Amino acid sequence: MAQKQLFEGYGNVIYRLAFRYLRERADAEDVVSEAFCLAFENIGKATFQSVPFFEAWLKRITVNEALKSLRKRANFHLLSDSEFEIEAVSENTIERLSAAQIWEIVSQLPVGYRTVFNLYEIEGYSHAEIAKMLNISEGTSKSQLSKAKSLLQKRVIELEKDYVQSKIVR
Amino acid sequence: MYNQKLFDKIRETLSDDTAEDVSPFEWDKKAVWERIETRNSPRRGFAFSRWAAVAAAFIGILLLGKWLLNPHSSTQLPPSLVKVTPQRSLANPLVEPLKVAATQQEKALVKKNKSYGYVEKMLVVEDRWAVEPEDSSKLSQVVVQADAIISPQPQPLALLEKGEAFPRVEKEASEAHKSPLSQKEEGDSRDNVTPKERVLIVDIDIPDLPEKTPAQDLLRTTFLERFSRETRRLRTERKFDLRALDRRAGKGVWSLVAHSLVVPESK
Numbered sequence: 001m002a003q004k005q006l007f008e009g010y011g012n013v014i015y016r017l018a019f020r021y022l023r024e025r026a027d028a029e030d031v032v033s034e035a036f037c038l039a040f041e042n043i044g045k046a047t048f049q050s051v052p053f054f055e056a057w058l059k060r061i062t063v064n065e066a067l068k069s070l071r072k073r074a075n076f077h078l079l080s081d082s083e084f085e086i087e088a089v090s091e092n093t094i095e096r097l098s099a100a101q102i103w104e105i106v107s108q109l110p111v112g113y114r115t116v117f118n119l120y121e122i123e124g125y126s127h128a129e130i131a132k133m134l135n136i137s138e139g140t141s142k143s144q145l146s147k148a149k150s151l152l153q154k155r156v157i158e159l160e161k162d163y164v165q166s167k168i169v170r
Numbered sequence: 171m172y173n174q175k176l177f178d179k180i181r182e183t184l185s186d187d188t189a190e191d192v193s194p195f196e197w198d199k200k201a202v203w204e205r206i207e208t209r210n211s212p213r214r215g216f217a218f219s220r221w222a223a224v225a226a227a228f229i230g231i232l233l234l235g236k237w238l239l240n241p242h243s244s245t246q247l248p249p250s251l252v253k254v255t256p257q258r259s260l261a262n263p264l265v266e267p268l269k270v271a272a273t274q275q276e277k278a279l280v281k282k283n284k285s286y287g288y289v290e291k292m293l294v295v296e297d298r299w300a301v302e303p304e305d306s307s308k309l310s311q312v313v314v315q316a317d318a319i320i321s322p323q324p325q326p327l328a329l330l331e332k333g334e335a336f337p338r339v340e341k342e343a344s345e346a347h348k349s350p351l352s353q354k355e356e357g358d359s360r361d362n363v364t365p366k367e368r369v370l371i372v373d374i375d376i377p378d379l380p381e382k383t384p385a386q387d388l389l390r391t392t393f394l395e396r397f398s399r400e401t402r403r404l405r406t407e408r409k410f411d412l413r414a415l416d417r418r419a420g421k422g423v424w425s426l427v428a429h430s431l432v433v434p435e436s437k
Contacts, residue, residue, distance in 0.1 A: 003206075003210070004203070007203055007206065011199055011202070011203075012187070012199075013187040015197050015199075016187065019197075020184060025197060028197065029197055029198065029201070029202050032197075032202050033202050033205045033206050033209070036202075036206050037206055037209050037210060040206070040210055041210075088173065089173050089176050091175065094175050094176050094179055097176075097179060099183045099186070102179070102180050102183040102184065103183070103184070106180065106184065118184075121177065121180070121181050121184075122181060122184050122185055149173075149177065152176070152177075152180065153173055153176065156176060
């Protein structure tokens with residue numbers, strides 16, 4: 001069955017994408033099923049020149065569904081008042097960062113920061129597109145991204161401090 | 171850009187679709203697929219239509235039951251029908267002459283419309299005109315005691331079945347058409363307390379058919395003889411044709427074909 005093959009091939013990718021936005025396994029699974037159902041319903045209407053086009057289309061559907069889910073849960077709010085000091089992160093620290101740690105610090109970001117960071121840095125949307133998708137201004141999108149990056153740096157530095165302390169204790 | 175390397179690494183890590191060593195990626199793939207399969211299944215639509223059919227049948231049964239339990243409430247009187255008010259008292263029954271012949275026809279009508287309690291006006295008028303003769307001087311009268319009319323307080327439908335209510339329908343309208351004999355009977359019936367049913371025996375002269383002329387008879391006989399002779403000849407010829415074909419073709423597929431090809435010219 002072609003649908004089953006598509007699900008087997010793209011299921012993990014789509015789940016990771018949904019999880020990046022939603023941080024909850026059950027919500028991510030809901031978004032995956034919703035995205036695949038929509039894709040199967042509309043796959044006959046679209047024409048794809050190659051596999052990457054289909055993958056991009058499927059990811060776009062998933063992102064839209066994830067944003068819809070965030071809005072439905074009514075916890076999609078943007079932070080505006082906190083300011084963070086930007087500190088330099090050493091290259092050693094960056095090299096030591098594992099994938100699991102990166103996933104963890106990104107998923108711990110507040111919803112608004114995380115969403116804008118994901119949309120801009122990973123999916124590659126412009127601030128204008130993000131503003132349209134989230135119904136915010138472009139300036140807000142930019143400031144949310146800036147704060148998200150600052151917070152990420154702060155968390156990475158904290159991780160580094162914990163690492164150094166654990167070394168000293170040993 | 172400041173800390174660009176850090177964000178590049180974050181981007182690469184999060185974009186890597188093939189990484190398998192990250193814990194959040196454990197998810198119930200099978201359950202999600204079952205959910206998708208259930209939602210995309212064509213049986214889902216079938217199940218809905220099946221339930222819709224069951225619901226429609228249930229509503230139909232409810233409506234039918236309601237109608238069966240209370241048929242009178244939903245029956246509306248059409249404009250072509252006239253409601254007949256049955257005669258309550260039999261103290262002064264009005265039995266018109268010439269009704270006996272028409273009573274049986276009216277009975278059937280009343281039984282047919284028993285659940286409605288209505289009688290069609292047009293049919294009642296037709297009965298009256300169909301039976302009444304033009305020449306009332308040839309009528310003779312027989313009075314018969316009717317047992318069925320003795321009931322002191324008959325129900326309206328029972329009255330209708332006995333044909334008692336019919337004369338009331340067109341009483342005023344048909345005054346001009348009444349025969350002198352019927353008017354006389356009305357006067358008699360008012361004096362007589364015992365309900366009676368009158369039967370009339372009518373002698374009607376049927377005019378004789380015009381006499382046939384000998385020329386007409388001769389023409390008719392000649393035509394019939396010629397027609398029957400011609401028909402017999404054609405039938406015999408056709409029979410011989412069929413026998414000949416049977417002998418020639420034998421029993422098989424050809425005989426069936428040959429039979430279908432028989433025409434009067436093929437001799």
